[in-house]
Amino acid sequence: MKTKTRTLLLLFFVLPGLTTVACNKKPAENASQPSTKHYHLKGKVVSIDARGKMLNVDSETIPGFMDAMTMPYKIKPESELGKLNPGDAIAADLIVQDENAWLENIAVTGHSPAGQKK
Numbered sequence: 001m002k003t004k005t006r007t008l009l010l011l012f013f014v015l016p017g018l019t020t021v022a023c024n025k026k027p028a029e030n031a032s033q034p035s036t037k038h039y040h041l042k043g044k045v046v047s048i049d050a051r052g053k054m055l056n057v058d059s060e061t062i063p064g065f066m067d068a069m070t071m072p073y074k075i076k077p078e079s080e081l082g083k084l085n086p087g088d089a090i091a092a093d094l095i096v097q098d099e100n101a102w103l104e105n106i107a108v109t110g111h112s113p114a115g116q117k118k
Helices: 002-023 028-032 078-083
Strands: 036-049 054-059 069-075 089-097 100-110
Touching: 069 078, 078 100
Parallel strands: 069 100
Antiparallel strands: 036 054, 036 089, 054 069, 089 100
């Protein structure tokens, strides 16, 4: 008799709780979608790493993301590197996706002095 009572109590109290927990889980497909954020970057090209296909930029503060600092960025498309020179002032879209970041839509807003051409 005790076994039947325990079984009924288990079915009556535990299973509805497990069902509620299972129904409230987020679909697995949301976990696999990367989160992408867009920021506007303004800065100055410090150096160009053509081999590494990267650009070192001394950027202004990026509101909501980070303080002013110099750091390397990947460039998409990579062909944009050929249009840039150390010392150029730029504006660009900074795309941050999970652990990756890159610059897109780079516009030169001021040119480097003639002595700093690459």
